Amino acid sequence: MRTISSLPPELTRLLFDAGTRIIVLVEGDDDRYVLREWFGELLSEVEFYDCGGISNLNKWLEDLLSYGALKRAYSITDRDFRDETEVNNSYEEGSHRFILRRYALENYLLSPRPLWEVLTLRHPPITADLPDEQAMETRLLEICRMLKSVTAANLAYFDENRTQYQSSRQTARLEYFSIGHHHDRHIVIKQAAKQLKCDEEDCEKRIAEREEIIEGYLTNLNSAHQVIDGKRILHWVNNDLFITGRDYLFRLLTDRAKLRGLPDDIVIIVQDRILGSART
Amino acid sequence: MGAKIFMKLELRSVRIKNIGPIDDIKVDFYDAKSKTLPVCVIGGANGSGKTTVLEIIFSLAEILHSGKAGAFLKSKPDGYAQADWLIDEYDFSIFFGTLPDDAELKKEHCGIQVEGITFVSTPLYADLHQRIENQQGNPLPWRLSETYWSANNLVPSLIYLPHSRSLEPVSGQQIHKEDADYSFIHRFQTVRQFPGSLTSYLIYLDYAEPEQFSDVQQFLNGLDFDGKTFHIDRKKLDVIVKTANGHEHPLHELSSGEQNLLIIFTELRRKLLPGSVALIDEIENSLHPAYQHRLAQGLRKLQGEAPYQLIVTTHAPAFVEIFGEENTRILTPF
Secondary structure, X not given: OEEEOOXXXXXXXXXXXXXXXXXXXXXXXXXXXHHHHHOHHHOOOEEEEEOOOHHHHHHHHHHHHHHOOOOOEEEEEOOOOOOHHHHHHOOOXXXXXXXXXXXXXXXHHOOHHHHHHHHOOOOOOOOOOOOOHHHHHHHHXXXXXXXXXXXXXXXXXXXXXXXXXXXXXXOOOOOOOOOOOOOOHHHHHHHHHHHHOOOHHHHXXXXXXXXXXXXXXXXXXXXXXXXXXXXXXXXXXXXXXXXXXXXXXHHHHHHHHHHHOOXXXXXXXXXXXXXXXXXX | OOOOEEOOXXXXXEEEXXXXXXXXXXXXXXXXXXXXXXXXXXXXXOOOOHHHHHHHHHHHXXXXXXXXXXXXXXXXXXXXXXXXXXXXXXXXXXXXXXXXXXOOOOOOEEEEEOHHHEEEEOHHHHHHHHHHHHHOOOOOOOOOOOOOOOOOEEOOOEEEEOOOOOOOOOOHHHOOOOOOOOOOEEEOOOOOOOOOOHHHHHHHHHHHOHHXXXXXXXXXXXXXXXXXXXXXXXXXXXXXXXXXXXXXXXHHHOOXXXXXXXXXXXXXXXXXXXXXXXXXXXXXXXXXXHHHHHHHHHHHHHHHHOOEEEEEEOOOHHHHHHHOHHHEEEEOOO
């Protein structure tokens, strides 16, 4: 006999809405928007839920699985700075927690061809600055390089959070630099030193070590998408090239990506791994 | 003789096994502190068994009412159903079917064991049944025991509004005075199956009980149907709605959502006794979100005037929002 009684409020809302559909938890509202747009024809079978952050997502997924939603609850999360092994492990048989192969879902919106096509809609035309897809790719890589120091500082925070806070089980965490934060190396080091509670010289050393690691990924755009946050790239693309508005650009890119063919990574997660596993 | 006092009916839980889409579940209608929920929203996908839960609650109550299971349960001889009630301070179970090994009946209970169609009951049943018969105008030929309650205590009722709710036009022959003022169980039915329809009720009142009709008319006009008012056209023998811009149409031409709202409010107003339980299936039938809020607020207000337990099924998130997640139960597929 199964007893149906009170559940945590967020699960009640979620299960009320899901009905018999598979539940896929995502971190933010933008992720939900993109996945609903891309997989609109599957919304009778699957629904994506914005959990408002990774902590909620982990808790809710755990609750759902313990509640008995074994074949009906999954999550898709940003890669963040996770390494290849951790990402690959998330795709093991029976997994419910899939980690994107790129840094964030936004990175999948920022392929040169669809981005260039969207930017040509801008007035005045962008073709003078960026005549083709190749020029777009070069510009994207330049933006990624521009974000190297701020990304290195965030990576230092990521490492610190993993060692300091995770081992001591403290809840305080170092917050990454805001999406539009200034990318000037000196400013970044100055502020990171305060956050990391070390002197600027030590901080510069820690950031330089990580810049070197990141540099290894900046040889081509595909690997750059693994370490540079797509939200930051999108911010600067909008700031420097599009101007009209980040949300508008985001929506156009979401539509264009679908038109040009959905990213294989995401199709595999949603259609093969999640729907495929739930159907068996 | 003291003043009449209504007992308080509280539905605490319902157990359902092997009936319709339901394998074996127990739905609790109380919170973590064991306090009965004044409102419970039952959610779940289509075909998850929401209506089955309400039909079973009603069908089990028919056993208390008549000693016989309702038609819904009679057609499920392989299933088991049990409702646990708290009637003032007394726990009481009503069941139907062959008792599963893990069944936990309250000490006071009544029910029908399907094997041999045996009716079993404890003394509390006899007391309740006698009171119900008395209140329904069929006094039994023996004195009320008063072991559990004094003679002044009255049994409230169980009101069920199934998902099919609409108003249909009536002709003169279909206008009746309601046969009984009180019925322990009341199931809303449209006019063609049941003479005591809402329309007929209003027309009858206008003719026979003008003072009461005036009260009802005031109530209807206060429902805030965007300026619409209600009156009786005696020549046409119909209930007429006058819109804010002066146009008139019969009651049954109200939009389906307005009909839903009108039926719920007027049925509860005419049948609800303090301490009752009301079941409403698919409460959001045809209602715009604004009207969903209006309905929920009205039902809450009614609870302030005459306390009752409300159990509704719905697909509309607004009712979860209004009544709260803590008062929501989801029939999940797992």
